[in-house]
Amino acid sequence: MSFLRSLGSLSRSFAHGVHPAHHKDQTADLTIQRVPFVERYVMPLGQHIGVPARPVVEVGQQVQRGELIAEPGAFISTALHSPVSGTVRDIGPHRYVGGVFKPAIEIEAAPYSTQQFVAQPAIDWEALTIDEFIDHVQRAGIVGMGGAAFPSHVKLSIPEGQQIDEVLINGAECEPYLTNDHRLMVERPETVLRGAEMVRRKLGAKHATIGVESNKPDAIEALNAHIGANDSISVVALEVKYPQGAEKMLIKAVYGREVPAGELPRDIGIVVNNVGTVVAIADYFDSGLPLIERIVTVSGPGIEYPANLIVPIGTSIREVLRFCGGLKEETREVVMGGPMMGIPVASLDAPILKGSSGILAFTESETGHPPEYPCIRCGRCLEACPYFLNPSRLARLGKARLFEEMEAYRVTDCVECGACTFACPSNIPIVQHIRSGKDNLRQHGSAN
Amino acid sequence: VANDPKLLLQAGPMLRQGMTTPTAMRDVWYALAPTTLAALWFFGLSALLVLLAAIAGAMLTEWVFTPVEKRSMTIRDNSAALTGLLLGLTLPPGLPLWMAFLGGTVAIGLGKVIWGGLGTNLFNPALLGRAFLLATFPIAMTTWTPSAGPVEFFSIHASNLAAPFMMAPPTDAISAATPLGQMKFEQTSTDFMRLLIGNTGGSIGETSGLLLILGGIFLWLRRDIDWRIPVAIFASAALFSTILYLVDSVRFPGPIFTLFSGGMLLGAIYMATDPVTSPVTPKGAVIFGIGIGLLVVLIRVFGGFPEGMMYAVLLMNAATPLIDRYTQPRVFGREVKKHE
Numbered sequence: 001m002s003f004l005r006s007l008g009s010l011s012r013s014f015a016h017g018v019h020p021a022h023h024k025d026q027t028a029d030l031t032i033q034r035v036p037f038v039e040r041y042v043m044p045l046g047q048h049i050g051v052p053a054r055p056v057v058e059v060g061q062q063v064q065r066g067e068l069i070a071e072p073g074a075f076i077s078t079a080l081h082s083p084v085s086g087t088v089r090d091i092g093p094h095r096y097v098g099g100v101f102k103p104a105i106e107i108e109a110a111p112y113s114t115q116q117f118v119a120q121p122a123i124d125w126e127a128l129t130i131d132e133f134i135d136h137v138q139r140a141g142i143v144g145m146g147g148a149a150f151p152s153h154v155k156l157s158i159p160e161g162q163q164i165d166e167v168l169i170n171g172a173e174c175e176p177y178l179t180n181d182h183r184l185m186v187e188r189p190e191t192v193l194r195g196a197e198m199v200r201r202k203l204g205a206k207h208a209t210i211g212v213e214s215n216k217p218d219a220i221e222a223l224n225a226h227i228g229a230n231d232s233i234s235v236v237a238l239e240v241k242y243p244q245g246a247e248k249m250l251i252k253a254v255y256g257r258e259v260p261a262g263e264l265p266r267d268i269g270i271v272v273n274n275v276g277t278v279v280a281i282a283d284y285f286d287s288g289l290p291l292i293e294r295i296v297t298v299s300g301p302g303i304e305y306p307a308n309l310i311v312p313i314g315t316s317i318r319e320v321l322r323f324c325g326g327l328k329e330e331t332r333e334v335v336m337g338g339p340m341m342g343i344p345v346a347s348l349d350a351p352i353l354k355g356s357s358g359i360l361a362f363t364e365s366e367t368g369h370p371p372e373y374p375c376i377r378c379g380r381c382l383e384a385c386p387y388f389l390n391p392s393r394l395a396r397l398g399k400a401r402l403f404e405e406m407e408a409y410r411v412t413d414c415v416e417c418g419a420c421t422f423a424c425p426s427n428i429p430i431v432q433h434i435r436s437g438k439d440n441l442r443q444h445g446s447a448n
Numbered sequence: 449v450a451n452d453p454k455l456l457l458q459a460g461p462m463l464r465q466g467m468t469t470p471t472a473m474r475d476v477w478y479a480l481a482p483t484t485l486a487a488l489w490f491f492g493l494s495a496l497l498v499l500l501a502a503i504a505g506a507m508l509t510e511w512v513f514t515p516v517e518k519r520s521m522t523i524r525d526n527s528a529a530l531t532g533l534l535l536g537l538t539l540p541p542g543l544p545l546w547m548a549f550l551g552g553t554v555a556i557g558l559g560k561v562i563w564g565g566l567g568t569n570l571f572n573p574a575l576l577g578r579a580f581l582l583a584t585f586p587i588a589m590t591t592w593t594p595s596a597g598p599v600e601f602f603s604i605h606a607s608n609l610a611a612p613f614m615m616a617p618p619t620d621a622i623s624a625a626t627p628l629g630q631m632k633f634e635q636t637s638t639d640f641m642r643l644l645i646g647n648t649g650g651s652i653g654e655t656s657g658l659l660l661i662l663g664g665i666f667l668w669l670r671r672d673i674d675w676r677i678p679v680a681i682f683a684s685a686a687l688f689s690t691i692l693y694l695v696d697s698v699r700f701p702g703p704i705f706t707l708f709s710g711g712m713l714l715g716a717i718y719m720a721t722d723p724v725t726s727p728v729t730p731k732g733a734v735i736f737g738i739g740i741g742l743l744v745v746l747i748r749v750f751g752g753f754p755e756g757m758m759y760a761v762l763l764m765n766a767a768t769p770l771i772d773r774y775t776q777p778r779v780f781g782r783e784v785k786k787h788e
Binding site for chain 2 (some may be wrong): 021248348370
């Protein structure tokens with residue numbers, strides 16, 4: 001019977017999408033380990049879209065691990081905390097992963113500190129009002145841990161009159177190579193469930209669901225082992241397909257419902273959070289630990305010793321790579337995030353961010369794409385696009401700089417998952433054409 | 449600290465599915481290999497020479513009209529040679545070689561290069577080349593030689609070697625009617641098994657239904673062609689011919705004959721499915737196919753020529769941009785009921 005059920009649930013998915021090779025074997029069985037503390041940490045004030053945090057420390061000031069160093073600058077903004085005990089050395093521009101300089105706080109770790117985080121007494125989250133709870137989440141600096149790092153308290157702020165029925169926990173981890181969410185679910189299933197329960201109870205939702213791609217049977221098993229018969233939470237196995245973890249695709253897969261364009265999941269009574277995010281929430285309310293570290297998968301053909309690591313935010317990519325034996329000689333590109341949506345690393349001195357789910361190193365065989373051929377309208381991109389857009393058309397219009405026509409073809413609905421580019425036999429950088437079209441529409445104002 | 453100089457900043461996705469456009473073209477070569485070999489079996493060395501002449505005309509034109517820096521790429525993408533092969537397969541085995549060569553030249557020159565090269569043309573280049581030949585050399589293009597089999601492999605038709613622009617190309621004493629011609633002018637049908645195997649008169653590559661279908665299944669398995677197009681063509685041609693057959697079974701052929709005679713299979717599986725000139729949307733592909741099926745039956749039955757596949761495909765090619773425009777799929781999240 002359970003076999004039949006699992007067969008049925010294997011097909012749970014959205015329409016279209018692509019099937020990249022998983023590449024997860026290298027790290028799927030590697031227990032999460034902690035990287036040693038290093039000398040220098042750089043905390044960029046802007047970790048996500050919205051307003052950067054405002055520093056509350058001065059150069060030369062001593063800070064403790066987990067101490068507030070920057071407060072939220074506005075509603076769509078989160079606090080920053082020191083990842084180590086040490087001294088503030090600089091507040092100014094530092095190199096960011098994309099290569100540009102952005103304001104950051106540099107902290108030098110105290111050389112003889114044990115870097116022990118002093119656990120605070122647990123916060124009685126059940127006694128808090130929803131507004132107090134949200135305020136705590138913002139002050140804890142918690143953001144979406146799946147990659148985009150969108151401030152979690154904003155997602156939890158439900159406008160008056162809206163009712164949340166379902167809390168959806170995103171454990172899909174559809175990006176190839178990445179196994180940080182996988183390991184988290186295997187190693188700390190009870191914390192995942194606890195965080196999910198906190199969010200569910202605080203939002204007044206009836207039920208919570210954890211969506212996990214079926215290539216992580218051990219994670220599904222671990223979670224199910226900790227779910228009691230009367231718990232209002234369940235685990236759903238999903239088809240292994242990219243981009244299964246995209247918020248609106250996940251909702252379609254789990255509930256069969258479509259979030260209307262321009263609306264948010266909460267508009268149809270659903271709130272989605274990553275497994276890493278609910279663990280961060282649980283950790284904060286249980287021990288006062290703000291978001292000062294995260295799990296990073298270091299993998300890819302250019303990595304000597306792949307690993308799943310707990311890395312303090314602000315550690316340089318170079319130090320993380322050094323812990324993994326450094327880059328292989330043949331490495332050509334380093335990517336922060338997953339191989340599909342991650343961003344190329346311009347400088348290894350850039351720090352790990354709250355949204356850095358992976359550091360992947362690629363060699364000639366992945367970066368040396370065959371030359372670009374003309375589009376022959378084969379339609380593979382249309383079959384790949386989870387939004388049912390016409391990427392072939394959009395790329396042509398983008399090349400011709402016909403941005404208004406791109407808008408008529410709904411370019412603004414694109415989530416830039418890159419499935420079209422993955423599927424293109426002519427190696428056309430479709431998603432780049434789409435991105436530049438969207439940028440142009442944003443800058444010069446769109447027709448509607 | 450400077451950017452690490454050795455690092456590329458190529459944007460993702462870093463992974464690709466592995467299929468490339470030249471590979472997709474090469475698949476069509478593989479798919480057509482059995483048909484081509486069968487054509488050589490039935491029509492001998494003459495067929496081979498006609499095919500080579502058409503391919504040479506196509507490739508030479510592509511090479512001459514492509515900017516020097518793009519030449520290695522455009523020849524490597526296999527598409528020009530494929531156009532030549534597809535054109536050659538639609539020609540009569542006894543066609544003067546210079547005509548086949550000229551057809552290849554027109555196919556690429558007027559069918560593709562003039563539009564801007566691969567991916568930009570409105571009409572199927574091979575069929576455009578054939579339309580040119582049929583309009584210019586109507587007699588040579590409708591002079592069919594019988595399928596002689598391997599015994600006469602080396603006996604080249606004299607007409608193949610006719611010099612360019614002679615007033616009357618010498619034709620063989622023996623000429624054969626095609627099944628479609630017999631149906632049109634004599635109302636006699638041809639045995640299904642012969643249509644399936646291919647030992648009938650006709651164009652070089654259109655006679656063996658079985659091998660054409662096998663190649664089509666290969667292309668479908670490799671996801672190189674949209675299955676909706678041939679299926680819609682077959683369904684609509686079968687439907688319309690059945691209606692006519694029920695009206696008058698003497699004058700009009702039945703669905704089986706309609707599907708397995710003439711250029712139907714070659715056209716539906718290999719010409720109409722050319723991605724460049726067919727709709728890219730799933731709904732559009734179905735409309736496109738239905739249109740071709742209807743037009744084929746109309747032209748074959750009521751037109752002046754026994755065969756209508758070429759014009760049916762070209763006409764629907766012209767409608768493709770319009771079909772695409774009006775059949776865009778519903779975008780995810782659009783036109784669903786808004787909440788409040």
